[in-house]
Amino acid sequence: MMTEIHKMPLPPTPTLVADRLVLRPLQERDASAIQRLFPQWEVVRWLTASIPWPYPADGAAANMAETLAQRVRGEKFFWAITLKGDDELRGRIDLWPFDGRNRDMRGFWLDPALHGRGLMTEAANAVTSFAFEELNWPFLYLTNAVANRASARVKEKQGAIEIAREPFAYVCGEGERQIWQLTREAWRAT
Numbered sequence: 432m433m434t435e436i437h438k439m440p441l442p443p444t445p446t447l448v449a450d451r452l453v454l455r456p457l458q459e460r461d462a463s464a465i466q467r468l469f470p471q472w473e474v475v476r477w478l479t480a481s482i483p484w485p486y487p488a489d490g491a492a493a494n495m496a497e498t499l500a501q502r503v504r505g506e507k508f509f510w511a512i513t514l515k516g517d518d519e520l521r522g523r524i525d526l527w528p529f530d531g532r533n534r535d536m537r538g539f540w541l542d543p544a545l546h547g548r549g550l551m552t553e554a555a556n557a558v559t560s561f562a563f564e565e566l567n568w569p570f571l572y573l574t575n576a577v578a579n580r581a582s583a584r585v586k587e588k589q590g591a592i593e594i595a596r597e598p599f600a601y602v603c604g605e606g607e608r609q610i611w612q613l614t615r616e617a618w619r620a621t
C-alpha cells in the first residue's frame with residue numbers, strides 16, 4: 432500500500448474556481464445555509480450513520496464548531512460550494528490526507544435542487560486537481576454506498592478504480608461501502 436506524503440498542518444484552504452462554481456473556504460456564517468439545506472433525506476440517506484438523524488436544530492452549528500477546530504489544527508480542507516456570482520453556500524466538499532488506515536479522503540453533498548447538472552463533477556475535479564497538482568498527493572481513496580450511484584458516477588468519471596467493498600452503517604441503515612482509488616496518473620489520463 433502506498434504511504435501518505437502529506438505534511439501536517441495542512442496549508443490554508445484556497446479558493447478554487449471552476450466553470451460554474453466558486454469553491455471558497457467554509458466560514459462560520461455558512462452554518463445557517465447548511466442547517467436549511469443539509470437535513471434532507473436525499474442528502475443524508477447515504478452518509479455515515481454518525482450524523483444525528485433526525486437532525487437537531489443546532490446540528491449545523493455543532494458540526495461547524497468541530498469543522499473549524501479541525502481547520503485550525505490544519506487537519507482537513509473544507510470548501511463551501513457556491514454558484515459564480517452568488518456567495519451563498521449550495522453544498523460542501525471536504526478533502527483530507529490519508530491517515531494510513533481509513534481509505535476515505537473526500538466528502539461532498541449538494542442542494543438537491545441542483546442535482547444532475549454536473550456541478551459536483553466540476554467541484555470534485557477542482558478539488559482533485561488541487562490535491563494532485565498543488566499538494567502533489569499521489570492518490571486519493573474515495574468511498575460511497577454501492578447504492579449511491581450518483582456519487583459512484585462522479586468517481587467513475589474521474590478515472591477512479593473500485594478496489595474493495597465492506598459493510599458500513601449509513602443514516603438509512605446497514606449498507607455496503609464501495610472503496611475506490613484514484614491515482615494521479617489515472618486522473619491525468621482522463
Ligand SMILES: CC(C)(COP(=O)(O)OP(=O)(O)OC[C@H]1O[C@@H](n2cnc3c(N)ncnc32)[C@H](O)[C@@H]1OP(=O)(O)O)[C@@H](O)C(=O)NCCC(=O)NCCS
Pocket residue numbers: 473474475477478539540541542545546547548549550551552553574575576579580581582584585
Ligand atoms: C452525489 C451528489 C453530490 C452528486 O451531485 P451532482 O451534482 O448531481 O452530480 P453530477 O451531476 O456531477 O454527476 C452525477 C452523475 O450520476 C448520474 N446519476 C445520478 N443519479 C443516478 C442514478 N440514480 N443512477 C445512475 N446514475 C445516476 C448522473 O447521470 C451523472 O452522471 P453522467 O454525467 O454520466 O450523466 C449528489 O447526488 C448529492 O449531494 N447526494 C447526497 C449526498 C451524498 O450522497 N454525497 C456523497 C456521499 S459518498
